[in-house]
Amino acid sequence: MTQSFRLENVGLINRNKKLSFKFNGKVYYGYEGDTLASALIANGVHLVGRSFKYHRPRGFFGAGVDEPYAIVQLYRNGETEPNIKATEQELFEGLEATSVNCWPSVNFDIGAINNFLKIFLPAGFYYKTFMWPKSFWFKVYEPFIRKAAGLGVASTKHDKERYEHKYEYCDLLIAGSGPSGLASAYAAAKNGARVILAEDKSRFGGTLLTSEVNIGNQSGKEWAESIISELKEMPNVIVKNRSQVFGYYDHNMLVMSERISDHLPTTKKFHPKQKLWYIRAKEVLISSGSIERPIVFGNNDTPGVMLSSAAKEYLKVYGVLVGKNPLIFTNNDSGYETAIEFQKNGINPVILDTRNDPKSEIVDEAKNLGINIKFSYVVVAAQGYKKVKSADIAKISENKEQLGAIENIKCDCICVSGFWTPTIHLASQSGNKTKFKEDIDAFVPGIPKQNETTLGAANGTYTLEETLKNSFEAGHKLSKEITKKDNKISFPNVIEKKSTVHDKFWCVPLPKGKNYKRFLDFQNDVAVSDIEIALKEGYRSIEHVKRYTTLGMATDQGKTSNLNGLQLVSKIENKVVPAVGHTTFRPPYTPVSIGAIVGREVGKHSKPTRKSPMHSWHEKNNAVFVDAGVWLRPRYYKQGNESLFEGSKREAKNVRTNVGVCDVTTLGKIDIKGPDSAEFLNRVYTNAWLKLPVGKARYGVMLREDGIVMDDGTTTRISENHYHMTTTTAQAANVLSHLEYYLQLVWPELNVNVVSTTEQWAGAAIAGPKSRELLQKLFPKSDVSNEGLPFMGYMEGDLFGVKARIFRISFSGELAYEINVESDNGNFMWEKIIEVGQEFKIQPYGTEALSTLRIEMGHVAGSELDGRTIPYDNSLEGLLSKKKDFIGKRSLNRKAFIAEDRQKVVGVVPLDKKTSIPEGSHLVKDSNAPLPNPKLGYISASCWSVEHDNPFSLAIVKDGKNMIGKKLFVMSPLKNKVIPVEIVSSHYVDPKGERVRS
């Protein structure tokens, strides 16, 4: 197919580079510099999709970000992306796109039957109809609606592209590179300010690219080009095209998405596809311009009906005619500019102006060119299904209520201009309370809340001269305050055609006996009649009307529909528009890809991965890893085809019979120094710390102020004023903040310093009856006998030339030691332990065996210390000092905490000694009791006891101290299990704790 709607010698496209692309499987040609939309229109394609609700044919309505119709599924470099606006997507060689929301094809869409049934689909239809019978929702309605509705399809494949985030700071961020953006950027940059100028489109200049104006001795377009090229050369300026500032957040932080590679067939090596910029600006200049709004009339969604400004842009930028027999329908002078462009290119348009013979330079020019103008005329309805074929037009009375006789006029497109709506989204997002400007019938920013200034058309200023003057001044004034410089730019002379006032007419009345759909929201199919129904049903607040009818809730966020919706509500309600108010503008201004939001934080990069110095040894020895917070820890070391259950059992058993070694580097470690350290620990922990001798460790429990257990661990007195605290892996960071809080804010008089040393020390626990023999071989020069290094003792040793700390502490309940060396020596230590341990049948053990050992020993850990339990619940009440005060003590006498039947940790064994008990199951007295079955407690941790060779669990149970020996039931509705169990002591192995002291 040839590009039969392409003009010769008009436009900014590169005709030397022809590009081929596919739409719905068919090959077309366009040029470099085209958008997918302009290239399709050049080929005469106007049917691009189907509407959301009625599946009515959809064409093109705009030429940019405001586009409600032309949404496509894009295929690029083996990836697919949904809901891309054809008006924004730049053409590249080999581009492929398909229509969305149509089945089986855009030309024949079964869903279009909704269009003929539309009497059944009024506002709130889904709310009203699909509510009954209730059981139908999931089975019948929901799947059907899902298939029939919906836009594009998200890819389920991993996205190969790279997305980046960038943080930037500047004096002035300028959003939009139209006349006001360019002028203010230029003035500020020349005055030494650090400026970022962002343009959403690929070309800078905004309306200067399409208007017939002169600035100085240049055309508007030439002036824009010269300013941009000068700005690009300045070291204090960042100029970015294809970059949308989409969100204005607190404290002048704005977020911008830069589409770096979307316009290329493939992303260049080492380039991201998109980049998200977080910009902290001292001042923000909003120069986002305005969007033309439509006039509402019958069948105004027919392909071929589009904004007059879009028609002009397609012609002047892309050299494309949206039609060869255009009808221009306008209430202001802008429509004339489009008509004049058509006329100049040999196309004879007809103008319908709702006004009665307005007088202005532009109107005069159109008259002089001999354009056919019909004053006080309106389009009543577009005719044609997949494309406009003609228009029903009529004269309209002075009061705009009576229509004259309907005439039919042939046309192949209807270009509509209902005047201009300032793009105030960014100002509104920043918290600016907008105000209604009567003369332009639209909202403009009011008093700024943050350091922001809105300029030009975005502020309702529609003449170039005034816009440039204000913008030069603003750029100079704001930069002067920051840079303290005073370089003024001389203001250029501006030549533009004068226009006259617009007609505040926005909706054509229905002719008698006709029931045309008159659409307000083109993507969500919200018509005038839907708003009328919503109001009849009692909806008053504009926020409610929006949600009930879905007006302005589509992916275009109502950029072309919101104001007409407000006009309608205010007319029916007999209120003025500002009294109705507008709905809240929220970021993002345009859809932002999830990839850009996520950035580089994908998969394993979503958080840091911490590995111990022994990690590579674990890898080489078949460790199966598990995530422990941000750490990767060996879960078990797989031998042959061993399962987790078999492997962990073997490892745990070896600890109980021989000796095992476990990597405990991940435990939190905090170095505490200072003369008041003992006093500080005495306040932080529940037990007494003032008399702990040097060279001894002590187990401690710390509470939050509300009495709940925060963490536990051992702390060792290394020397007089030096302690080494350990925390659980999970709570390490919180405990450090907790200590800092009390030292900095509550007890600043204490002379204590704390610092995390978690990563400075590598740790290995050696546990089992043979651990002392092994230790002696590792430290032949040290006396590690029961007398030389008693339980809870500490000494420093020489591990084959490496300085080591030896703690006699135990988590497994066996005779055990923990050896710490500086991290760099971690692997050396580990290999020595394994090497020397061979004769004692040493085996490494992972977190699963570690859990088994502590559970059967009845040692509480994270699953019991879960932020809901007090010391008593964990049988730690013996550690509560009665003689001193400590953090959280005062809370422990709360009524619930001292209740007679307070919950307590117990052991649980299945009666059959076989059935494993799922963690999280509930304990009940009677498994057949009616629901809700009163719950006595829950299983906190489960294991297979290697000592007794049967399942064993810990549970937190109401009145636990009186439950020992009772028979209860464990219920797991999730796993559909009911298990008869006996409650036993939580200390299932070595209840007297003899082994650790042996």
Next chain:
Amino acid sequence: MLYIKCPHCGWRSQNEFSYGGDATVKRPELGKEVTDQEWDDFVYNRKSLRGKHWELWQHLSGCRQWIKVERDTATHEIFKTLKASEEIS
């Protein structure tokens, strides 16, 4: 994202800080007898006020100092920041 002036490090973005609640709450002295009401007021009872609020933030990914910040809870405007050792005036 808020922009907070750390009294030790200067202007930093909110994502370097963590929030720490009402800065005007005083912990009762250790060992001092307090009524249930006084203790509840210290541990639990907080005003959820609209307007100026002195609150604690910790510069977690920076100097690790706890600081006091006077912020408007409705507008997010920050009026003043103080070191932990400085009294709220």
